[in-house]
Amino acid sequence: MTALADQSVLLTGASSGIGEATAHALAADGADLSLLARRKERLTTLADELEASHDIETLVVPTDMREEAAVAEAVDRTAETFGGIDVVISNAGLGRGSSVEDLSTEEYQAMMDTNVDGSFFLTRAVIEHLRRSEGNLIFVGSFAGKYPRPFNPVYAASKWWVRGFAMSVAGQVGEDGIGVSVINPTEVRTEFGSKDGTAFEDRFEPGEVTEPEEVAEAIAFAAAQDNSTVNELDLYRRDKFSGW
Ligand SMILES: NC(=O)c1ccc[n+]([C@@H]2O[C@H](COP(=O)([O-])OP(=O)(O)OC[C@H]3O[C@@H](n4cnc5c(N)ncnc54)[C@H](OP(=O)(O)O)[C@@H]3O)[C@@H](O)[C@H]2O)c1
Structure with missing residues (x-):
């Protein structure tokens, strides 16, 4: 038995990258999974795979976090x-564009609507359930949410918001027994960046x-906490500070 066996987990951004890898890691630990993202076919395929390989239940909920x-x-x-929710993983997110001067309002809005508004809508809706279960709320932040x-x-800035929000929510719900964690990765080989050019999984060898599986293990560690909380976990490529 693992700490996550029979726990119910709501996971956003489950259709690819870190979310998909997290679904595999948590299913291996015996968690039942509610899989959210917009691409329904991908979620259905993933759910079928997970149920075939593990003794767990899945629920596919195509959802636009905006x-x-x-x-x-x-x-x-x-x-x-x-019959309740034990763990919530707020992972859906995206990056668009680069230079502020050239950023379109559409690109700006895509990041703010998904990374900021989506995190808020989710958190507001899950607190009552996590209070009941004394569960864990885990945000996928970023190195970019800690440094310029x-x-x-x-x-x-959207990831600084996520991190500031998470820490402040922790202050609001900690006495209710809810754990709040932020996982901050540097570059991860996923589809991230694919809408603007080359996906990180192709840009990096x-x-x-x-790898997304490494972030998934960090998330699973935070999700398994029953008493203390993983406040923040930084998972960086080893050369991140070279030339800093
Ligand atoms: N890859 C990196 O280098 C890196 C580094 C640090 C942090 N992160 C963060 O890690 C998280 C996961 O990203 P990833 O690297 O795994 O990228 P990814 O492979 O592109 O996955 C992004 C996920 O977010 C979902 N998503 C995007 N917009 C959505 C919306 N409006 N509604 C619902 N779901 C939405 C996508 O699903 P659908 O398209 O099917 O909706 C997909 O499942 C993000 O928050 C990202 O900012 C990534």
Whole structure:
């Protein structure tokens, strides 16, 4: 038995990259999973794979994190299906563009709507469930949420927001027994960046930066905490500070 066996987990951004790897890691630990993202086919394929390989239950909830009513409904469906929610992983997110001067309002809005509004809609909806379970709320932040990121100030600011929000929410709900964690990776080989050019999984060779499975293990560690909280976990490529 692992700490996550029979725990119910709501996971956003489950259709690729870090989210998909996290689904595999948590399923291996015996958790039941509610899988959220917009691409339904990918979620369905993933759910079938997970149920075939592990003795767990899955729920596929195609959801756009920018839609507050859809997020609230996904949370309700998850709680009803599994009889509560023990762990929530706020992972859906994206980066667009680079230079502030050239950033379109559409690109700006895409990052703010998904990374900021989506995190808020989810958190607001899950607190009552996590209070009941005394569970864990885990945010996927970023190195860019702790240090300046000249390549993309708006993406960085959205992740500084996520981190500041998470820490402050921790102050609000810690006495209720809810653990709040932020996992901050540097570059990870996923589809991240694919809408603007080359996906990180193609830009970097295996071994050059972090693999999604490594971030998944960090998330699983935070998710398994029953008493203390992983406040923040930084998972960096080893050469990140070279030439700093
Ligand atoms: N890769 C990196 O280098 C890196 C580094 C630090 C932090 N991060 C963070 O890690 C998280 C996961 O990213 P990743 O690297 O795994 O990239 P990814 O492979 O592109 O995955 C992003 C996930 O977010 C979902 N998503 C995006 N917009 C959404 C929306 N409006 N509604 C619902 N789901 C949405 C996508 O699903 P659908 O498209 O199917 O909706 C997908 O499952 C993000 O928060 C990212 O900022 C990534």
